[in-house]
Amino acid sequence: MKCKLSLVAKEIIIAHDTGVPSAINLLEGIHAASFPVLFHEISFLTVWAKDEGDKDQQEGNLVVECSGKELVREKIEIAFGA
Numbered sequence: 001m002k003c004k005l006s007l008v009a010k011e012i013i014i015a016h017d018t019g020v021p022s023a024i025n026l027l028e029g030i031h032a033a034s035f036p037v038l039f040h041e042i043s044f045l046t047v048w049a050k051d052e053g054d055k056d057q058q059e060g061n062l063v064v065e066c067s068g069k070e071l072v073r074e075k076i077e078i079a080f081g082a
Contacts, residue, residue: 001054001078005047012043021045036066048078056080 010025023045030037044062057079064072 001051001058002049003046004049005045007045009043009045010041012045048080050080054080 008027009023013022060076062074062076
């Protein structure tokens with residue numbers, strides 16, 4: 001598998017009829033008076049391409065780090081559709 005796109009935005013909307021995602025208010029940089037910064041709501045979108053021979057179902061971990069310190073680790077499942 002290869003990651004084709006990763007981004008963080010305030011909101012990710014997925015069209016009901018086409019399944020195409022739209023990212024609203026992309027987070028391109030963080031400007032804060034001090035750290036740590038609290039974000040009440042953010043969304044993370046990633047798009048993966050399946051290589052030949054890869055399984056349709058894959059498991060992995062989403063890890064969020066800041067300055068080398070692990071903040072979040074969550075198991076995820078990637079399911080490629082037809």
